Amino acid sequence: MLALGTTLVVTISGVLQRQALRDGVDAAQTVAVYAGRAVDAESFTLALLDPDQRARLEDELAGYEGRLVSLRLWTLDGNLLYDSESASTGFPDGDRLDAATRKATPDARVVTDVRGGELGGTQREVLSVYTPMTVDGQVLGAAEVVLDHTATTAALRDGSRTVTVVVVAGLVILWLLLFRTVLTASRRLQSSALDNARLALLDSLTGLPNRRLLADRLGRSIERAHEDGTRVGLVLLDVDRFKDINDSLGHDRGDELLEQVAARLRDVLRDEDLVARLGGDEFAVLLPEVHSIEDAERLAQRVRGVFAAPFVLGELPLHVETSIGVACLPDHADDATSLMRMADVAMYTAKAHRLGVAVYSPDEDDSSPARLVLLGDLHRALGARSTGRGAVRGGPAPDAPGGEGTAVDGHAELELHYQPKVDLRTGLTAGYEALIRWRHPTRGLLPPDLFVPLAEQSGLIHELTRFALTAAVSQLAEWHRQGRTTPVAVNLSAHDVTSPTVVLLIEDLLLEHDVPAELLEVEITETALVTEPSRIVPVLERLSALGVQVAIDDFGIGNTSISQLLDLPVDQLKIDRRFVTGLTATSLPSSGRGSGVVVKAMVDLAHSFGLTVVAEGVEDAATAEMLRSLDVDQAQGYHYAQALPADELPDPVPTSVSTAVAEVPRPAVGDVARPAVAEVEVPRPARPVASV
Numbered sequence: 001m002l003a004l005g006t007t008l009v010v011t012i013s014g015v016l017q018r019q020a021l022r023d024g025v026d027a028a029q030t031v032a033v034y035a036g037r038a039v040d041a042e043s044f045t046l047a048l049l050d051p052d053q054r055a056r057l058e059d060e061l062a063g064y065e066g067r068l069v070s071l072r073l074w075t076l077d078g079n080l081l082y083d084s085e086s087a088s089t090g091f092p093d094g095d096r097l098d099a100a101t102r103k104a105t106p107d108a109r110v111v112t113d114v115r116g117g118e119l120g121g122t123q124r125e126v127l128s129v130y131t132p133m134t135v136d137g138q139v140l141g142a143a144e145v146v147l148d149h150t151a152t153t154a155a156l157r158d159g160s161r162t163v164t165v166v167v168v169a170g171l172v173i174l175w176l177l178l179f180r181t182v183l184t185a186s187r188r189l190q191s192s193a194l195d196n197a198r199l200a201l202l203d204s205l206t207g208l209p210n211r212r213l214l215a216d217r218l219g220r221s222i223e224r225a226h227e228d229g230t231r232v233g234l235v236l237l238d239v240d241r242f243k244d245i246n247d248s249l250g251h252d253r254g255d256e257l258l259e260q261v262a263a264r265l266r267d268v269l270r271d272e273d274l275v276a277r278l279g280g281d282e283f284a285v286l287l288p289e290v291h292s293i294e295d296a297e298r299l300a301q302r303v304r305g306v307f308a309a310p311f312v313l314g315e316l317p318l319h320v321e322t323s324i325g326v327a328c329l330p331d332h333a334d335d336a337t338s339l340m341r342m343a344d345v346a347m348y349t350a351k352a353h354r355l356g357v358a359v360y361s362p363d364e365d366d367s368s369p370a371r372l373v374l375l376g377d378l379h380r381a382l383g384a385r386s387t388g389r390g391a392v393r394g395g396p397a398p399d400a401p402g403g404e405g406t407a408v409d410g411h412a413e414l415e416l417h418y419q420p421k422v423d424l425r426t427g428l429t430a431g432y433e434a435l436i437r438w439r440h441p442t443r444g445l446l447p448p449d450l451f452v453p454l455a456e457q458s459g460l461i462h463e464l465t466r467f468a469l470t471a472a473v474s475q476l477a478e479w480h481r482q483g484r485t486t487p488v489a490v491n492l493s494a495h496d497v498t499s500p501t502v503v504l505l506i507e508d509l510l511l512e513h514d515v516p517a518e519l520l521e522v523e524i525t526e527t528a529l530v531t532e533p534s535r536i537v538p539v540l541e542r543l544s545a546l547g548v549q550v551a552i553d554d555f556g557i558g559n560t561s562i563s564q565l566l567d568l569p570v571d572q573l574k575i576d577r578r579f580v581t582g583l584t585a586t587s588l589p590s591s592g593r594g595s596g597v598v599v600k601a602m603v604d605l606a607h608s609f610g611l612t613v614v615a616e617g618v619e620d621a622a623t624a625e626m627l628r629s630l631d632v633d634q635a636q637g638y639h640y641a642q643a644l645p646a647d648e649l650p651d652p653v654p655t656s657v658s659t660a661v662a663e664v665p666r667p668a669v670g671d672v673a674r675p676a677v678a679e680v681e682v683p684r685p686a687r688p689v690a691s692v
């Protein structure tokens, strides 16, 4: 700016000065022209001016008196022809005279003219110009014109000052304008950088912190926890069946739901807790300082409560459930990554077992050391069986007739327990469900939930199923020999029914133990049935053709339509415990009477397809009575009995009923036999031939 200003001022002042000089030269030349009119060529040659000429000359110059300081005329040789100050002798500035006469161009200089002595003398700026004198086009000498330059110098000084002021003011204004522009632009840049930073840390749909911000806060909380010895809790949740909601109601509604979930979560949490959306339907709550795992779990329950009231999407009230996983540091993990993973494992546990909220447990963690040890143990237990060293029992003793093939000894670890299915009209046992147990050498009797999923994930499930089928068929053979013909149901995993191997195994076992196929049932969960229908249906059809009964287990949990399932070659429908529990609780109309309506609808539809309906999880007489009134055929649950080892079961069902089961003629495929009492007492329409 300064350099620009200086350059501008210097340039403009230079221009003004040159212009002033040019004006001065013009004036000097005019003076010379007027003087030339009074002097002839001869005077220059003689270097002599007569008095007439002098008088004329002075006449001519009269008009310049104000500005003309002095005039001297020089001949080419440097002789003084005229001096307005009346001097008779003098010397020209040789160089300047030379320049003016030879080049015929004027030579102008601003000089200081000092007059008088040191005291009281005057001093002024004058312009001295040597300009050629021409007579008839010939240069005969030069005029030394001295003009008063004071006014011009003053005007120039004024002009320069004005220029300086204007330039400085202009530059200041320019600077201010630039400054303002730069300031505004930089502020705008700054705020947009801030916005970008904020956006990078916030979820665009819900405005909640995103995964990055959560990771950052989690890292800091963990650092502090390590220093202070405090506890950090992490709660992960996702919306159950969000994909279905999205698919059926559209993504806009899905987004709306997520926004409402976010708003409710924000409301329910304390200021110090951080709720973030991790993406999709997954949210996380960071509890930077939580006193205990129980506190974290309590908060998770509070979060779950947020889902109690229906969400209203447009006009539609929608009940949505959530699965929540809880993990704490240092209890379950040492760093952010593993804390995240543990909370995730817990969330999947909550989802898989429909718990709502689950705290991390190594038992549910595929890769936790405890789980890997358990897997090794299961390998050993099943491996021992297959090599005949015998770590399983559940069938009859090895020396019992027909008991060979099921290795049993005093160290058996896997065993089958049997839970009766009771006919609701007669109160008699219509069948048993075989439920596997693991008598672990150090951990005691383990329920299937602790090791069946492990077997499914590790590929051991086929060995486990082989054991269950072998033990159940051995047991059936023993009962059959004793004249007891109560059917036994074995649970099959989804992995078992995607290949026909299981059909061959069952066929071999029935043949080997000489057991009628009608006595064996298999239970397959609704969710398993719909996973790969193209592979499962042929297997079910072959089982049906053998005469083995097929039941749909845990019915009502999946989201398949009932008619879709009833098209499959199945004989029995087991209504999931969730619909049965609370069936009689009148204080809760939605879960009580509401479920009654749902159960009745299931029963009617199943009956219209010729299926037997079994209710699971019956824990009291009132529920049993209610189910009977709803036309349910059989019931199973703690109200009657828990699953027990075969030798602890109560007395067998009367032979008459068992015989009735055994004697029911086997109908054609597509309408196979079902337990006698229901079959005899309630005639059913023929079920359509399987079509899936």
Ligand code: C2E
Pocket: 419, 434, 435, 436, 447, 448, 449, 452, 465, 468, 490, 491, 492, 493, 523, 553, 554, 577, 616, 617, 618, 619, 636, 637, 638, 639, 643
């Ligand atoms: P599931 O097939 O639904 O079996 C019923 C479960 O409910 C059993 O649990 C049973 O003990 C329990 N139960 C029975 N009555 C009641 C009641 O009144 N109230 C309540 N709350 N529960 C009741 P369990 O024996 O722990 O078996 C759990 C699951 O493990 C079974 O569910 C089944 O899916 C699986 N499972 C059991 N044995 C086997 C097997 O041999 N092979 C396979 N693949 N899965 C098995």
Ligand code: CA
Pocket: 433, 491, 523, 553
């Ligand atoms: Ca079952």
Ligand code: CA
Pocket: 553, 554, 574, 576, 616
């Ligand atoms: Ca079940």
